[in-house]
Amino acid sequence: MEKTKNYFIYTIFILFTILGLYLLFDSFINPELKFSAAILLKKRFEYINTIVFFGGLGYIYYLIKEKKVDTYKNTFRTNITMLFGCLIFVWNSLLLVLYPEEFRRGNNLIKMIIGYSGLLFFGAGLIMAIYKMTKISSKKHY
Numbered sequence: 673m674e675k676t677k678n679y680f681i682y683t684i685f686i687l688f689t690i691l692g693l694y695l696l697f698d699s700f701i702n703p704e705l706k707f708s709a710a711i712l713l714k715k716r717f718e719y720i721n722t723i724v725f726f727g728g729l730g731y732i733y734y735l736i737k738e739k740k741v742d743t744y745k746n747t748f749r750t751n752i753t754m755l756f757g758c759l760i761f762v763w764n765s766l767l768l769v770l771y772p773e774e775f776r777r778g779n780n781l782i783k784m785i786i787g788y789s790g791l792l793f794f795g796a797g798l799i800m801a802i803y804k805m806t807k808i809s810s811k812k813h814y
Contacts, residue, residue, distance in 0.1 A: 682734060685733065689727040692720075692723040699715055717767060721764065727756075731752075732757060748809070754800075765790030
């Protein structure tokens with residue numbers, strides 16, 4: 673039963689990622705879309721957010737559930753997990769800063785503070801994950 677549940681959740685993540693990819697590609701090749709350039713850019717940001725969110729979250733869920741990541745060791749998979757986790761939050765914080773009117777509740781000042789603090793904090797985590805991955809991949813094995 674546990675494996676069936678996990679495969680069902682993996683399928684949901686994959687389907688939403690494919691849906692985001694389809695919508696992103698469709699926004700480039702469909703000439704029937706009559707949006708202005710600013711609205712089209714915002715829609716593409718949302719489609720990329722869908723891809724990053726569901727694809728990254730699905731990959732993180734897979735690595736953790738299948739016990740392929742060890743949080744106590746500095747491995748490439750651990751840093752990939754950290755990279756995707758930080759990328760999800762950086763992208764959502766960026767959307768919060770660029771388009772605060774899309775989020776219905778709350779004061780715009782509070783949204784901007786949350787967005788910028790998320791960009792700073794998770795951006796630092798993203799840079800650290802990239803640094804650790806390059807450090808691990810550049811080690812010479814003799």
